[in-house]
Amino acid sequence: xxxxxxxxxxxxxxxxxxxxxxxxxxxxxxxxxxxxxxxxxxxxxxxxxxxxxxxxxxxxxxxxxxxxxxxxxxxxxxxxxxxxxxxxxxxxxxxxxxxxxxxxxxxxxxxxxxxxxxxxxxxxxxxxxxxxxxxxxxxxxxxxxxxxxxxxxxxxxxxxxxxxxxxxxxxxxxxxxxxxxxxxxxxxxxxxxxxxxxxxxxxxxxxxxxxxxxxxxxxxxxxxxxxxxxxxxxxxxxxxxxxxxxxxxxxxxxxxxxxxxxxxxxxxxxxxxxxxxxxxxxxxxxxxxxxxxxxxxxxxxxxxxxxxxxxxxxxxxxxxxxxxxxxxxxxxxxxxxxxxxxxxxxxxxxxxxxxxxx
Numbered sequence: 001x002x003x004x005x006x007x008x009x010x011x012x013x014x015x016x017x018x019x020x021x022x023x024x025x026x027x028x029x030x031x032x033x034x035x036x037x038x039x040x041x042x043x044x045x046x047x048x049x050x051x052x053x054x055x056x057x058x059x060x061x062x063x064x065x066x067x068x069x070x071x072x073x074x075x076x077x078x079x080x081x082x083x084x085x086x087x088x089x090x091x092x093x094x095x096x097x098x099x100x101x102x103x104x105x106x107x108x109x110x111x112x113x114x115x116x117x118x119x120x121x122x123x124x125x126x127x128x129x130x131x132x133x134x135x136x137x138x139x140x141x142x143x144x145x146x147x148x149x150x151x152x153x154x155x156x157x158x159x160x161x162x163x164x165x166x167x168x169x170x171x172x173x174x175x176x177x178x179x180x181x182x183x184x185x186x187x188x189x190x191x192x193x194x195x196x197x198x199x200x201x202x203x204x205x206x207x208x209x210x211x212x213x214x215x216x217x218x219x220x221x222x223x224x225x226x227x228x229x230x231x232x233x234x235x236x237x238x239x240x241x242x243x244x245x246x247x248x249x250x251x252x253x254x255x256x257x258x259x260x261x262x263x264x265x266x267x268x269x270x271x272x273x274x275x276x277x278x279x280x281x282x283x284x285x286x287x288x289x290x291x292x293x294x295x296x297x298x299x300x301x302x303x304x305x306x307x308x309x310x311x312x313x314x315x316x317x318x319x320x321x322x323x324x325x326x327x328x329x330x331x332x333x334x335x336x337x338x339x340x341x342x343x344x345x346x347x348x349x350x351x352x353x354x355x356x357x358x
Contacts, residue, residue: 025077032081044086045108045134047163047262048269050078051354055273058357071357079109089113091123091132097217097237103165103260104136118214124153127263134162140259141169143252144192146307150261151321154279154350155309161277161351163262171197171216171251174243175223175230180204186211188219189232197232200250217241259356268353270327275304277350280340281311281319288345292320295339299332301325327352 036044057074058067065073082088090108093100094116104114115132117123123135139150154161171193173180187194187205191212194201201210213219216233217240223231224241231243238245282288296303302325311317326333328349340347 025080028077029081029084033084036085043266044082045088045162045264047354048271051163051271051273051357053078054357055271075106075109076111079111082109083111087111087113088133089115089131091115091117091126091135093117093120093123093137093215095215095217095221097220097233097240098215099167099169099234099258100136100138100260101217102234102236103138103167106167107136107163107165107260107262108134120147120149121153124157124159124263127159127265128157130265134262134264135159136165136260136262138258139261140305141192141196142255142257142259144195146321148309151307151309152312154277154321155312155319155348159263159265160267161261161353162264162266162268163353164275164356165260165262166356167258167260169196169251169256169258170234170249171232171256172235172238172245173230173232173247173250174220174238174245176227176243178244178246180230180246181228185228185230187230187232188213188222190214190216190219193232196252196256197250199252262353268351270329270352271354273355274325274327274330274352275323275355276326276328276333276352278322278324278340279319279348279350280322281317281346283344284317288318289320291343292322292340292345295336296322296324298339299336301332301336321350325355 054071054074057070061067061070088108090104090112092098092104092114096116101114101116104112115126117126120137123137126132127135137150138147140146186209187201188211189197193216194210194212213222216231217237219231220233220237220241220243223229223243230246231237232250235245237243280292282292303322304325305323306320308318308320311319328334328337329352337347
């Protein structure tokens with residue numbers, strides 16, 4: 001068989017498979033509609049169910065598609081099928097083109113309605129007031145630490161963490177021209193981004209004025225309007241605002257990762273591979289933190305993160321934020337909560353939710 005005939009034969013098989021895939025996808029969508037009609041509750045988005053589907057697919061994936069590629073494909077399939085019931089509304093820290101915008105797609109797929117908010121607090125308000133079904137906000141960066149305003153909002157608002165997303169963050173230098181100017185320009189970015197790129201900037205742009213702005217997307221918008229401004233942002237911002245990428249991956253640490261959380265009004269059922277987040281406020285007294293950590297260790301729970309904020313109610317008291325593996329319905333977590341209840345600490349369960357899939 002000639003090379004051309006062999007290629008034609010392969011393409012014919014691909015076309016046949018595409019037709020079969022189209023038919024099966026529509027069958028899946030019909031079943032999703034049928035399942036929605038049989039639900040006794042109005043909740044459209046079920047993080048525990050979607051996490052289960054994706055984990056099962058990874059288990060049975062024979063390749064050559066990677067697990068990550070399979071997850072990306074099926075997240076969009078799930079999003080499209082979910083939208084047959086309703087396109088859910090998601091609030092995120094805007095404007096469009098931020099890493100939070102990317103995290104929305106990473107978690108919910110593309111078949112949704114998005115609303116950009118000016119501040120993290122506005123995201124919480126939108127969900128709390130039911131103007132949006134869910135919100136996406138950053139909570140922690142691997143090199144710069146916690147996002148304090150998110151921690152404060154988790155304390156102030158009566159919302160649940162429904163899920164988490166861990167995203168590798170790659171910063172790019174971008175502007176209206178592909179070449180980096182020699183002089184006469186400013187570099188705009190969010191303050192955390194400037195900190196995450198400090199070594200690179202010190203080496204290649206030591207004397208350039210660095211301007212902190214509200215978001216990297218805002219920096220990209222500024223660069224779009226002024227050729228003397230260079231922005232640091234993600235590739236999505238360059239695409240959104242028509243900028244040329246001058247230099248990619250200028251972050252100081254290649255494994256620079258930001259953790260985002262989704263927030264909502266619902267509680268999430270156990271998946272067997274979960275995290276729980278707690279807010280515990282203690283008095284400023286000797287051994288206060290030890291008395292919180294001891295029962296975590298006693299119950300064999302893996303503490304994945306701890307940070308603190310000053311209490312806004314009583315001066316010199318502190319609120320500790322704990323993340324640990326397990327669901328609030330698990331035996332070990334129930335035991336922990338009972339022991340903490342026996343102390344003088346104030347406890348708020350921020351949510352139990354599926355662990356991020358790396």
